[in-house]
Amino acid sequence: MFSFFKHSYRRMRAIALVETLRLLRDRTSFSLVVVVPAFQVILFGYAVNLDPKQVSVAVAGGGPSAQVRAVELIETTGYFREIIDGLVPGEARKALENGRVMVAVELPDDGTLFDELDGVAEENDQLATRLYADGTEVSSVAPALAALENALWKKLARQGETDESLLARYEAGGTTWLYNPDKLTAWTILPALMGVIVMISMLMLGALTLVKEREQGSWEALVVMPISALDALVGKLGPYLVVAAIQVLLVLAVSVALFQLPTFGSLFLFGFGGLLLSAAHLVLGFALSTIVSSQLQALQAAVAFYLPSMLLSGFMFPFTGMPAWAQTIGNFLPLTHFVRLSRDILLKGAGISEAFAHIWPIALFMGITILVALPLYRRRLA
Amino acid sequence: MFVQAKNICKSYGEKLVLRPLTFDVHGGEILGLIGANGGGKTTVLRMIAGAVHASGGAIRVHGRELPVGAREIRANIGYMAQNLALYDDLTVMENLKFRASIYELPEPKRAVEQIVEEFELSKYAAVRAGKLSGGWGRMLQLAAAVIHKPGLLLLDEPTSGLDAAARHQVWRYIEKFVSSDTAVVVSTHDLNEAMRCTNTLFLAQGSLLAKGTPKDIIREAGCAAFIVENDNLASFSGTVTKKNSFYSMTRENDVVRLVVSMDTAKGLRETAELSGASIREVSATLTDASAKLLYRAVYDTAKSII
Numbered sequence: 001m002f003s004f005f006k007h008s009y010r011r012m013r014a015i016a017l018v019e020t021l022r023l024l025r026d027r028t029s030f031s032l033v034v035v036v037p038a039f040q041v042i043l044f045g046y047a048v049n050l051d052p053k054q055v056s057v058a059v060a061g062g063g064p065s066a067q068v069r070a071v072e073l074i075e076t077t078g079y080f081r082e083i084i085d086g087l088v089p090g091e092a093r094k095a096l097e098n099g100r101v102m103v104a105v106e107l108p109d110d111g112t113l114f115d116e117l118d119g120v121a122e123e124n125d126q127l128a129t130r131l132y133a134d135g136t137e138v139s140s141v142a143p144a145l146a147a148l149e150n151a152l153w154k155k156l157a158r159q160g161e162t163d164e165s166l167l168a169r170y171e172a173g174g175t176t177w178l179y180n181p182d183k184l185t186a187w188t189i190l191p192a193l194m195g196v197i198v199m200i201s202m203l204m205l206g207a208l209t210l211v212k213e214r215e216q217g218s219w220e221a222l223v224v225m226p227i228s229a230l231d232a233l234v235g236k237l238g239p240y241l242v243v244a245a246i247q248v249l250l251v252l253a254v255s256v257a258l259f260q261l262p263t264f265g266s267l268f269l270f271g272f273g274g275l276l277l278s279a280a281h282l283v284l285g286f287a288l289s290t291i292v293s294s295q296l297q298a299l300q301a302a303v304a305f306y307l308p309s310m311l312l313s314g315f316m317f318p319f320t321g322m323p324a325w326a327q328t329i330g331n332f333l334p335l336t337h338f339v340r341l342s343r344d345i346l347l348k349g350a351g352i353s354e355a356f357a358h359i360w361p362i363a364l365f366m367g368i369t370i371l372v373a374l375p376l377y378r379r380r381l382a
Numbered sequence: 383m384f385v386q387a388k389n390i391c392k393s394y395g396e397k398l399v400l401r402p403l404t405f406d407v408h409g410g411e412i413l414g415l416i417g418a419n420g421g422g423k424t425t426v427l428r429m430i431a432g433a434v435h436a437s438g439g440a441i442r443v444h445g446r447e448l449p450v451g452a453r454e455i456r457a458n459i460g461y462m463a464q465n466l467a468l469y470d471d472l473t474v475m476e477n478l479k480f481r482a483s484i485y486e487l488p489e490p491k492r493a494v495e496q497i498v499e500e501f502e503l504s505k506y507a508a509v510r511a512g513k514l515s516g517g518w519g520r521m522l523q524l525a526a527a528v529i530h531k532p533g534l535l536l537l538d539e540p541t542s543g544l545d546a547a548a549r550h551q552v553w554r555y556i557e558k559f560v561s562s563d564t565a566v567v568v569s570t571h572d573l574n575e576a577m578r579c580t581n582t583l584f585l586a587q588g589s590l591l592a593k594g595t596p597k598d599i600i601r602e603a604g605c606a607a608f609i610v611e612n613d614n615l616a617s618f619s620g621t622v623t624k625k626n627s628f629y630s631m632t633r634e635n636d637v638v639r640l641v642v643s644m645d646t647a648k649g650l651r652e653t654a655e656l657s658g659a660s661i662r663e664v665s666a667t668l669t670d671a672s673a674k675l676l677y678r679a680v681y682d683t684a685k686s687i688i
Contacts, residue, residue: 221467221526224431224536225484226457381433 028292032300039304043311043326052321054081055102055144060092062107070107070129077151079144081320093132096178099344099354102141102320104132135180136343138188140318145175179347187262190255191342192315195277197251198244199335200306202278205243206285207298209236210380215295229377233370237282244278245271264349270342273359277338280366287373290380309335334362383408384534384565385430389439392425392588400425400588402439407534409562414579414596415569416668418676421585423569424464427536430567431461444533457485460532464539466519470512474503474522477511478529485530493529501525501555517548524555535559537568541575553578573668584675587683591675596668603671605629606647610638612659621657622650630673641670 023030057080059070071085080103084095092104107129131148133141180187213219222232248271255261263270288301310316312330319330330336341358344350385407392400400422407413415423428434430443432452441448443455468477478497482490498504501521506514511522520540528535537556541549553575560566570576577596584592584599592599612618619631619638628650629641642650647663654661 216470217463217465217467218469219467220433220463220465221461223433224428224456224459224461225481226453227484228453 026294026297028297029294029300032297032304036300036304036307040307040311043308047322047326048311048317049321049323050139050317051143052140052318053079053144054320055079055141056082056100056320057084057103057105057144058087058092058095058101059083059085059105059107060087061089066107070105073151073155074105074148077144077147079147096132096134097348102134102137103144106130106132131175133175133177135177135183136188136347137318137320138177138180138183138185140320142183179343184259186255186259187347188343189315190251190259190261191346192313192339194248194251194255194274195313195335195338195342196310196315198247198274198278199281199309199338200302201247202240202244202281203285203288203302203306204299205240206237206282207288207292207302208295209286210289210377211292211295211298214293223381229374229381232377233283233286233373237279237286240282241275241278244275244282248274248278261346263346265345265351265355269352269355270345273338273341273345273355273362276359276362276366277334280334280362280369283366283369283373287369287376290373290376309333312336314339331361332365334365337361383442384411384444385567386442387426387430387439388441390426390429390436390441391438392422392429392434393437398588400429401590403583403585403590404439405583405593407565407567409565410560411581412556412560412566412568412579414576414582415567415585416571416573416576416582416672417585417591418587419571420587422588423585424538425588426583426585427461427538427567427569430534431459431536432456433461457530458533460527460530460535462523462527462535462537462540464542466511466523468511468519468523468526471510473508473510474498474514475507477522477526481526481529487530497525497529516543517545517551520544520548520552524552528559533564535564535566537566539569539571541570541572549575573672576668584672586676586679589679591679592671599675600666600668600671603666603674604644605641605666605670605674606644607664607666607670608640608642608647608650608654608661609664610640610654610659610661611636612638612654612657618654618657618659622653629677630670639664641666641673643674 023033057074059067059074062070067085071083074080074083082101084092084101087095089106092101092106095101096104131145133145177183210219213222227235252261252263252267252270256263284305285298285302288305289298292298292301308329312322312326313319313333313335314330315335319327319336322330337358341350341355341362344354344358348354383406385405387406388404389402390400390404391398391402403422403426405413415421415426417423425434429436429441429448432443432448432455435449443451444458446455448455469480472480475494475498478494479490482493487493498507501524503518503522503525506518506522511519514522520543524537524540527537535556540556541552544552549572556566556568557578568579576582579596582593582596582599583590592602594602610618619633622628622631622638622640627642627646629643630639631641632639640650651661
């Protein structure tokens with residue numbers, strides 16, 4: 001029995017030694033094993049903030065005095081970065097609908113101008129302050145609104161008056177969450193999740209294409225055929241776009257069926273955005289595939305890109321909560337723009353002009369990646 | 383002229399893998415690249431195919447200069463890699479259809495059917511390439527390399543790992559393929575096979591040791607081969623080792639085959655007679671010439687270091 005374990009131990013030790021040597025000699029894999037976690041720690045530590053304090057707000061209506069008091073109150077919370085004030089009634093909500101701000105404060109104007117609003121307001125609400133919040137960004141807005149309410153109650157408590165102050169009428173108006181009245185997390189997560197799913201799968205499939213050819217040996221035949229870099233790129237990646245389309249349709253169908261996810265905008269536009277995102281990540285994966293030398297390295301490189309993408313895109317954590325440097329990086333990532341695009345189209349019913357603002361950065365990223373991938377492929381051929 | 387290479391060389395960083403090499407390949411020629419492992423044979427083949435860029439010198443294939451005209455050149459080249467460079471998860475037919483499409487053959491279906499018939503692959507048509515035996519895998523690879531009827535066929539160790547019958551089959555095809563409009567460049571370890579080449583380049587450690595027809599190489603190597611028979615071969619071998627210099631000594635059943643220089647042939651005869659062994663001179667082969675060439679190469683390298 002002892003002899004059995006002794007010999008087994010020797011064999012295990014030999015295998016472990018070989019594995020260790022192989023890992024240490026695969027420098028790319030080894031450095032990715034070390035660098036990726038270090039990078040994640042830095043990102044989580046410095047970039048992620050679950051209590052975002054850079055919410056934009058617009059204030060409309062009321063008299064000059066009421067506006068000043070409202071802005072002072074908003075500033076005391078420390079949660080709002082950009083405050084647009086001096087607007088006429090109804091303009092704050094329009095600013096929110098146009099995507100310029102995430103919160104709109106409509107102050108009562110003694111009932112005179114509220115007739116211009118959407119007619120939802122009841123007669124007795126016309127003297128109340130009304131708040132509108134972007135329901136597609138619940139996690140970004142909710143802490144700021146809570147802070148605003150807290151500040152309001154503190155102020156009222158100090159003044160000892162509850163019925164004379166304009167702001168006291170805030171409670172009567174309450175908060176209207178546009179696009180997502182019940183603040184359903186699923187509605188904010190699912191549109192973006194489609195982007196995350198296709199990003200991960202396309203990046204991995206793209207990264208494995210050429211390296212798989214090299215490991216299987218078919219690469220040697222491929223390089224001596226009359227195939228241009230563009231032939232290889234389009235031919236290799238084209239079929240995966242069909243896979244991406246199936247993934248998007250599947251997640252969309254399940255989201256609508258199980259979570260009643262609204263689809264106010266054009267599904268064609270949404271699909272186009274999804275395919276563009278898929279193509280961008282496929283090309284990026286293809287570029288990675290020309291650099292790495294094994295499937296393990298390809299997968300590690302894919303992970304090294306998609307994890308920061310998920311963190312910095314606003315999918316998992318509020319984009320407005322991140323520091324400026326992280327937001328700058330985030331704005332270069334195609335997923336960030338798809339997260340916005342998907343929420344805008346599905347929840348807000350955005351049209352082609354609003355969607356274009358999110359589509360062109362993804363297209364630009366893809367264009368740049370193609371310009372990088374093609375010479376890398378040619379270099380690999382030689 | 384199919385290939386015109388002038389002083390082509392290749393280095394990776396400071397490591398020189400091919401010293402300046404000049405050669406031509408003409409129509410109807412089978413150029414054999416022979417020599418030991420690491421000699422630079424595969425590098426030369428890949429350079430002709432445009433898959434490896436020369437670090438120096440110039441190479442023209444089908445009249446076009448590489449690497450500029452690489453795509454056009456590749457359209458008229460058939461390349462068979464040393465390993466099974468096929469999609470092993472695709473069937474024989476699927477692999478051949480892929481090649482037919484890449485080379486934009488006017489009638490791809492017919493071309494595939496013809497090549498399947500020519501290489502007797504019909505019974506394996508639906509079998510995945512990865513499931514084929516070594517011999518049939520090689521035949522499929524060869525079929526895939528010639529489906530577009532290239533002018534120039536490049537073969538990297540086409541018979542390695544094959545049994546004698548399969549080797550013969552491959553060489554029969556190579557010889558059938560060659561005409562005044564076509565040429566073959568083939569690398570091989572097997573010097574018996576190399577005798578079937580019309581011309582050869584003998585490479586060792588990236589240097590050209592000899593070039594010419596196999597008979598030229600044997601003649602120019604200037605070595606003599608002897609068969610020695612003795613009751614006590616072990617004792618005789620020991621005596622020869624002490625007294626004579628030789629390039630190679632191999633024991634074949636009950637005899638010893640010795641390759642020596644012309645100068646030392648006389649001394650060897652004397653040693654054999656003193657040992658009571660029967661000795662007879664035989665025609666030197668390419669293998670014998672190779673032994674001498676490699677011996678000289680090692681000797682010269684050692685001398686240059688010292």
